[in-house]
Every structure is written in structure tokens, then in C-alpha cells.
Amino acid sequence: MAHCILKIALDTPLNAVFDYRWTCEDIDRPQVGQFALVSFARREMMGLIVEIADHSDVPADKLKDALAVRTQLSPVSKQWLALAGFAADYYQRPLGEVALPGVPKNVRVPKSVPLDNALKKLAKLPDSHDPTPHNMPVLNAQQQAAADFIGQANGYQPVLLYGVTGSGKTEVYLQACAEVLAREADGQILIMVPEINLTPQLEGNIRARFPGVMLATLHSSLSEGERMLHWLAAHTGRARIVLGTRLAILASLPHLKLIVIDEEHDPSYKQQEGLRYSARDLAVWRAWQLKIPIVLGSATPSLETWHHAQAGRYTLLPLRERAVKSAVLPQVKLIDMERDKPRDGLTSSLVAALKLRMERGEQSLLFLNRRGYSPVICCESCGWVSDCKRCTSFMVLHKGEYKLRCHHCSLEMRIPRHCPTCGNIDLQPVGRGTQRVEEGLQAMFPEARILRIDADSTRRKGSAQEAFDTVHRGDVDILIGTQMVAKGHDFKKLTLVGIMNPDTALFSQDYRASERLFAQLMQVAGRAGRAGQAEGGSAAEVLIQTRYMQHPLYSAVVSHDYDRFASSLLQERQQAALPPYLFQALLRAEAPELANALAFLAQARDCVEHPGVTINDPIPMSMTRVHNVDRAQLLVESPSRPALQAFLREWMHVLRDMKTRVKWSLEVDPLDI
């Protein structure tokens, strides 16, 4: 028997790979990319073999044997290892923390029974046998041109499919998929959507279109068993199409030939904790590395992507019109809240428009990006407000449950009967959330079928889908929702969108706020009139309630003019030296006392040389305290990405060795500053 040394990446914060001995005949050597069970820190852990060597620098008496190798599973590809390696290096995380968490838990448990069972189950599933698309609609000329371009693209080819809302981007993806599936004998396609509640709609479309093709879905609400099966279907190459949310970007796909990122501008593609990666950016890297086409689809592309397209690095394929022949983009109108004073948050013009839709049996959507009943309650006599004891924020009134709840730390309390400070019994809700709007509307339209869709109303598994089905069936007159309803959904009976109070976002300190608000308004507006005007029915209309009638952002929404708005934002960013003309990273620190967090950051700022890189002063985060910890941040910037990357590598090296009790983390390309 011979020995070899397995170099293994483990899911630990230590930035290293670990050596283990493995005894086997030379011909039975494990392969790089296979999973191996080892004992680490008195625990059994599953790791990934990243290298196989003949000897180790670890002294023989310290070297442990690996416990098992999962030889029943084919190795992940070299390209996949390179992807994980790139992400680890770019986001400054240990390789194991990138490579392993996305692998289903049941592959990582010490026993191999779950894996063996899943492999048996997978073997029984019918293979993809026929990639022919069924019931393919006739595409319009722009759709067809886009689909052909993508379907026939060769090598690395990033495409921005810039199509107005309702322009039929989905059909372009599906047609391009058909071309790739027909051409590439066992080619795989990855399609990503920003939100889990957009997967059922698209999954239905894909299954109906390609009944002879195995489809796997990857998102966070799968059961462990499902996740295992779908992950294996992707990893073994059996699934020809994989549909998923951002985590799917790290799926093992040995024959990947096309990537589609729908709603590429959506901030949900950015993971906000742990490995803070951008799934969209990793997807572009993955496509580049594999020399395959990638489609980024949006009606409101991110400025980063728009910038690439303007510079000619991405091919711009526009869809300027709605796909359904009689459908046009909705007419967007502003309602002046100074003149038309709102009652229960609704101006008389908006109420009249809702009423008209009710009479005609059409659906309306009211958009308000704030859940709960009211964002705060206060005492009118002494000025007490319901702030959270643990956070720099307010406890939100959830009237139906008789509770106040902090949306940041989840602290809950019963609604006080009287003011905790002065005893006054008259506590008033201030401001308006979706629940309060629902209550007001129900009083105004007792006959109406009103449905609220937000994170509170859809807590139970499957309830979001039920709610969306109810809307699609036409069993709802007025839909009230947060950003959950704003994007991607193809509501066919909806002719009116009312936007209740977007003004607060106009004056945010965050330089990305206007880009985001604009995208959000265009997206939600885009839910109206998608099926075209019915005979005797209303033309699609979007009403925005505002106190800032002259604001240029609203003028751009009214004229559906993304191009001009994006160009002017880009110009501003260039003048102010902001992304995408500048590259940023954010070091965050958390401690029970703000001073400690700030002191750590000050120390971090001064611990290395940083040519070509600007380090700003440490500052408290705008929401400083969450769940009893204070948070501060340090922004690092450079006009050169390589310079920033080189600096971060060295900096992290030093910081990892720094003794501190402050909890810190680094985010590269942060979205929220």
C-alpha cells in the first residue's frame, strides 16, 4: 500500500488548506475535486480535495489520516475549483468558506447513506431525452434577433438584453436556450432570478416549453432532500437547465454553455452576509473563464452594466416595445400631494382611479415599500416614541398581532396600554405601512377583494405562491405590496399601479438611492397593462403620489427614459469619482461599545502602506446600533481595481493576525455604504 497526501479545504475561518494522509494503491488515488471526510478540531468535517501530493511538510507523527473519500461522486471540475479560488481571492475569504457552504448538507455529513440514496434516486429519474421546445410563440423581430444572437454566440460574449418591462425577455431566454440545447449535446444552462418568489413562474414556463429536459432548481427554500437531489442533478450533468437564486452561481455545472441573469440590476444578487459576493459579477467571471455567452437582462440595467455596454465591452441588444401586440407602456402621471391632500394615505385622484378599475373588473396594485401598520407609535402628550432598546431604530406597530416589532433585531413587545413615560393612554400610530393602507382601503371599499403581499403576509412556506396564484386567477381587485410584488411578475389583468409615497427615498445619503428608486419605480410601473388594453377596458396607468412634482427623477419615470437618466447618473458619478469609476471595499467592525469598533478601524487604517489606495476615516454606520452592538465602517477606495485588490490581499494578511475582540468583516464592492 502507498500513501498520498490530500490537501483539503475546510469550511473554517483559517485561511489555509490542510494536509491529510490517505493510504491506497496508486491506481486508486482519489482525485482533485472529490470530497473527503477528515477529523478537524475534534470534529468530523467534510472537505474538498484541492491538491494531491506525495509528501507533506507536516511532521509524520502529527499527520492525520483522512477518514473517507466520497469516490462515488465525480470530482468537481478544475474550472469550478478555479471559480471558487477566484471568489476566495477576490472577496478575501478562505477557500473552504467559499467552496463548501454551497454544497448540500447531506453531502457533507459523516455518513454516506444520504448521498448514496440520493444517487440511487437520481438514477431512477428519466433522462433529458428531447430538447425540442413545445409551443414556442412567434417572436417579434427584435426578440428573434436577440435570441439568435445569443443562441449562436461563440466564446465569451457578454450581452445586455435591455428590454422594457413586458418586452418578452423571458421568451428570448427560452428561444436562446432552445438553440443551445439543440446544438450542444449535453450542454447545461444556468438561469438566475433575483428572488425566490419569481422561480415558480419561470419554472412553469421552462417545464412547459422543454418537457423532455431535466430541470433542477436551486434556492434557499428547498428541503435538504430536494436540495441534495437538485444539486446532484446539476453536478452530474443530468440537469440540462438549472434555475436558481444567487446561490446557484456556485453550483457545480460540468457542461455549462450559457448563463442568463434575469433582472440583473437587482440588489438581491448581492449576498449581504458571510461571503459577500455579487452573483452577477461572479457569473460574468464564470462566463469569461468558460468562454461562453452570458445574458444580463433588465429594463433598468445597473449603472455598472450600462457602463460596460456603453463602452462596448458588453453587446447591447434592445427590445424597445412590449411583446403583446396591443400592449403599450403605461402612462405615468404624478399626483401633487400638496394640492390633492391624501386621506388615509390616498389622494382623491388615486381613489377615483381605483374605483374606476373596480367598476370595470380590472386589477390595481398599490405599492408601498414599508410593511407593518405604522413605522412608529408615539405619545402625543410627552413625545415618547417606540424606539427599539437594542437598535438605532423604531419598533414597528403590527396591529393585528397586538405587537411592536423591531425589523432589525426582531425584538417584540405587546403594544403598551399607556405611555411608558407619562401614563397617557392616547398613543398614536405615526406614518403608514402596508397593513394600515389595507385597513383604510377596506373601509373605503367594503366590497373590494383586497390582498396584501409582503414579508409578513407570506411567512408560511408556500403562502407567497398561493397569494400570487390568487392574483393571477383574478380573485383580487386591489393588491397592496412591497418590493416583493414590484418585479418580474406577469400580472395580466392589472391596469393600474399606484405608488403611494416614494419621496422619502429622494433625499437619501446613499449615492445609489436614486438609481435604486428609479429602477424600482420603473419596475413596479411595468406591472401595468402587460396584456394590452381590453375592449372597453382601461388604458394602463401609473399614478405616483409626490410632493416634488418637478424632481428630475420623476420626469424620467414619466417619460420612461432610462437611457437619459442613466447617462446623467453616470456623468454625475464620473464627476464625483464614484463607482463604476472607482472601486471600493468596506471594512466593518462591531463591538458592544462604539469606541472600540472605531479604535479597531483606526488601527486597521494605519497598519499598512497603501499606495494608490485611499483610506477614509472610520465612521459609525448610519444605523449604528443593531441588537446591542455598535457598528462602524472604514471605506477604502481606488480608481484601479488591481491596486485595490493588491492592497486588500496584504491588508487582510495583517488584519487576520491582529489580536482584537472586535468582530470585523470585509466587503468588496459594497452596495450600501
Ligand SMILES: Nc1ncnc2c1ncn2[C@@H]1O[C@H](COP(=O)(O)OP(=O)(O)OP(=O)(O)O)[C@@H](O)[C@H]1O
Ligand atoms: N412573441 C410574443 N408574442 C406574444 N406574446 C409574447 C411574446 N413574447 C412574450 N410575450 C408575452 O409578453 C408578456 C411579457 O413577457 P415577459 O414577462 O417575458 O416580459 P419581461 O421582458 O420579462 O418583462 P419584465 O422586465 O417586466 O419582467 C408575457 O405575458 C409573455 O407571455
Ligand SMILES: [Zn+2]
Ligand atoms: Zn431592534
